[in-house]
Amino acid sequence: LKRKKNNFKKGENIIMEEIIEQIHTYLETYEKENLLRAKDSIEIDWQKLSQFSFEVSQMVLDDFLNIKSLFQNVIHDHYDVNLEIRFKNLTESIYTEIWKIRNKHVGELVSIVGFVKKVGGIKHIISNKTFECINCGNEINLPQIPAPNKPEQCHCGNKKFYLKDSKAYDIQKIMVEEDPMILDFEQKPERKLVEMIKCLANPGITKELQPSVKVKVTGLVGERKRSPRIEEYTTFIQANNVEFLKEKEIKLSKKDIERIKEISKDDVLNKMGQSISPTIYGYPSIKKALFLQLIGATHIYEGNMLSERGTINILLVGSPGTAKTALIRGLTKFIDKARYTGSSTVSGAGLVATVMKDEEIGDWSLESGVIPMCNGGMAIIDEIDKISKSDIAYLNIAIDKLEVPFDKATIHTVLKTKTTILAAANPKDKVFDKFESIYKQINLPKDFLDRFDLIFAVEAIKDIKTQGNVIDTIFSKIEKGEQTKPFYDTETVKKYVSYVKQIAPILTKESKSYLKKEFLKLVSPGSEAEGAYFSSRLLINLIRLATASAKAHLRKEITLKDAEISLELMKTALISQQVIKDGSLDVVSFENILPKNKREKIHIIKEIIKDLDKEHEGRGAPIEKITNKAVDLKINEFELEEFLRHLRNGEIFEPTRGRFKLL
Numbered sequence: 001l002k003r004k005k006n007n008f009k010k011g012e013n014i015i016m017e018e019i020i021e022q023i024h025t026y027l028e029t030y031e032k033e034n035l036l037r038a039k040d041s042i043e044i045d046w047q048k049l050s051q052f053s054f055e056v057s058q059m060v061l062d063d064f065l066n067i068k069s070l071f072q073n074v075i076h077d078h079y080d081v082n083l084e085i086r087f088k089n090l091t092e093s094i095y096t097e098i099w100k101i102r103n104k105h106v107g108e109l110v111s112i113v114g115f116v117k118k119v120g121g122i123k124h125i126i127s128n129k130t131f132e133c134i135n136c137g138n139e140i141n142l143p144q145i146p147a148p149n150k151p152e153q154c155h156c157g158n159k160k161f162y163l164k165d166s167k168a169y170d171i172q173k174i175m176v177e178e179d180p181m182i183l184d185f186e187q188k189p190e191r192k193l194v195e196m197i198k199c200l201a202n203p204g205i206t207k208e209l210q211p212s213v214k215v216k217v218t219g220l221v222g223e224r225k226r227s228p229r230i231e232e233y234t235t236f237i238q239a240n241n242v243e244f245l246k247e248k249e250i251k252l253s254k255k256d257i258e259r260i261k262e263i264s265k266d267d268v269l270n271k272m273g274q275s276i277s278p279t280i281y282g283y284p285s286i287k288k289a290l291f292l293q294l295i296g297a298t299h300i301y302e303g304n305m306l307s308e309r310g311t312i313n314i315l316l317v318g319s320p321g322t323a324k325t326a327l328i329r330g331l332t333k334f335i336d337k338a339r340y341t342g343s344s345t346v347s348g349a350g351l352v353a354t355v356m357k358d359e360e361i362g363d364w365s366l367e368s369g370v371i372p373m374c375n376g377g378m379a380i381i382d383e384i385d386k387i388s389k390s391d392i393a394y395l396n397i398a399i400d401k402l403e404v405p406f407d408k409a410t411i412h413t414v415l416k417t418k419t420t421i422l423a424a425a426n427p428k429d430k431v432f433d434k435f436e437s438i439y440k441q442i443n444l445p446k447d448f449l450d451r452f453d454l455i456f457a458v459e460a461i462k463d464i465k466t467q468g469n470v471i472d473t474i475f476s477k478i479e480k481g482e483q484t485k486p487f488y489d490t491e492t493v494k495k496y497v498s499y500v501k502q503i504a505p506i507l508t509k510e511s512k513s514y515l516k517k518e519f520l521k522l523v524s525p526g527s528e529a530e531g532a533y534f535s536s537r538l539l540i541n542l543i544r545l546a547t548a549s550a551k552a553h554l555r556k557e558i559t560l561k562d563a564e565i566s567l568e569l570m571k572t573a574l575i576s577q578q579v580i581k582d583g584s585l586d587v588v589s590f591e592n593i594l595p596k597n598k599r600e601k602i603h604i605i606k607e608i609i610k611d612l613d614k615e616h617e618g619r620g621a622p623i624e625k626i627t628n629k630a631v632d633l634k635i636n637e638f639e640l641e642e643f644l645r646h647l648r649n650g651e652i653f654e655p656t657r658g659r660f661k662l663l
């Protein structure tokens with residue numbers, strides 16, 4: 001650390017001795033037992049110190065390095081141990097927002113708060129080397145920071161030395177990103193490199209330093225040259241102490257709880273739904289669903305293994321210009337750990353993690369994306385259809401398993417992703433076709449879409465009356481009129497959600513038999529003829545929604561009413577997706593599978609390709625010959641084209657242009 005201040009001048013020895021005495025008395029009085037137990041470091045409570053000696057506590061703030069070494073010397077002299085001094089519980093006045101750190105802070109003690117964004121590997125730095133003259137045995141000790149150093153000549157004239165000893169300390173570099181919630185909406189969170197050295201790089205702390213963990217780091221601001229050629233510097237923080245912060249809990253008074261009980265009896269889903277986005281007209285089902293999403297269901301474990309997630313994930317699909325972005329964006333203010341990500345940053349890697357060679361950390365590093373950064377909260381992702389397909393695999397694991405293991409280069413870690421996903425997507429052709437299943441209109445693979453409990457098509461409003469209502473709502477929003485006033489303010493919604501979240505309702509006999517009956521009604525007709533496709537995925541989604549509904553009503557049991565609410569929401573979503581026919585699920589469109597007769601024809605095409613490939617000694621079946629054979633079997637060219645497109649999703653490939661082989 002350069003440019004450190006030096007307040008001790010010659011002639012101030014008397015004051016110094018007084019200070020040393022005060023430090024000694026303080027340690028004797030308050031820390032003696034800790035000192036006898038301490039192994040590598042000791043924590044000094046600054047508030048306690050300031051009550052004992054205002055002077056010494058001020059010097060911690062103004063002349064950190066010198067006071068720290070005074071403490072070390074006193075401890076060494078009186079207790080015969082070498083300890084690192086870590087200060088805790090420092091005055092709030094040194095707190096600095098990361099984005100405000102400037103040149104003037106260099107050499108100063110600050111504390112910052114943020115989330116761990118990247119973590120580097122453990123290294124060590126050799127700080128000192130002791131050389132011994134091979135002629136006279138004279139020892140020379142030289143610092144190795146900032147650059148390696150060797151003695152040139154001994155006083156005896158000899159120029160050859162043994163390396164007798166070297167001293168080193170551990171270092172781990174991390175990147176801390178500030179909490180976006182303290183910033184303006186469009187402000188990009190700033191990051192700061194933090195060096196964890198010596199005992200701060202011990203295994204206990206390293207283990208806790210996972211991406212997305214919230215930390216308070218206290219340390220000195222240092223500066224580092226960006227390139228040898230120009231006088232341009234960046235700042236970093238050399239940590240003296242780190243505190244792991246818990247998310248702040250919402251405190252509820254007796255009065256709050258009484259109010260929550262009252263609210264729960266009064267049409268809670270509709271009124272809470274309205275309160276979530278009062279300035280958007282309509283969409284009562286979506287708003288209800290969003291409220292249930294805030295509450296969530298319950299994670300179900302078998303031993304230590306997660307068997308069913310409790311997060312409820314929702315996707316809104318609609319043409320640009322519909323209310324979908326406004327609907328999802330508004331939810332951030334109801335959750336402390338929530339982030340909104342627009343299209344510019346959407347890529348699968350960015351959403352879960354990126355492994356990269358990092359210049360600042362000087363190592364392979366894992367930069368965690370928005371989903372792990374919102375662990376325990378909600379990631380709100382707009383234009384999710386823009387994510388890169390190759391990274392969907394990570395996303396699927398993150399959503400289903402609620403954690404993603406990484407073993408790449410020197411990185412071996414598990415990112416926690418207990419994150420609720422709320423996303424929006426545009427249809428492929430921008431305009432949403434009301435008469436076509438949603439699955440053919442979104443540019444996302446089916447297995448990824450299946451991770452969403454509810455998918456709603458948000459339609460553009462076409463009838464004049466509703467358009468009129470939308471316009472009135474906009475007027476009301478601008479005039480802050482009654483119509484767009486929420487039933488409950490943000491604080492009330494947050495308190496309500498935090499209270500009911502804790503409830504773990506159980507299924508009743510009644511709700512189980514209702515869900516069973518209705519679920520079978522929903523999925524079974526027609527499915528036999530279409531290939532007996534049966535998936536219980538929807539049932540799990542229904543149970544999750546019913547669980548959230550029971551919580552929302554302060555019920556310890558999932559009642560028939562909750563089951564009905566859940567089924568109704570599910571049906572509304574499926575109807576909007578155009579996958580309900582005559583009251584039951586159109587499995588063919590819903591699962592995006594081919595009907596039975598088409599599947600038979602596809603099988604025939606595969607056989608043709610296999611035979612023709614053999615005929616051509618493994619060089620692939622030529623397209624003309626496939627077409628000829630297909631036409632003979634009453635499969636026309638258009639159908640063939642569709643089948644080949646389908647098969648190219650993992651069943652056939654094109655080794656050379658116009659030739660096909662089975663995978």
Ligand SMILES: [Zn+2]
Nearest residue numbers: 133136154156
């Ligand atoms: Zn010598």
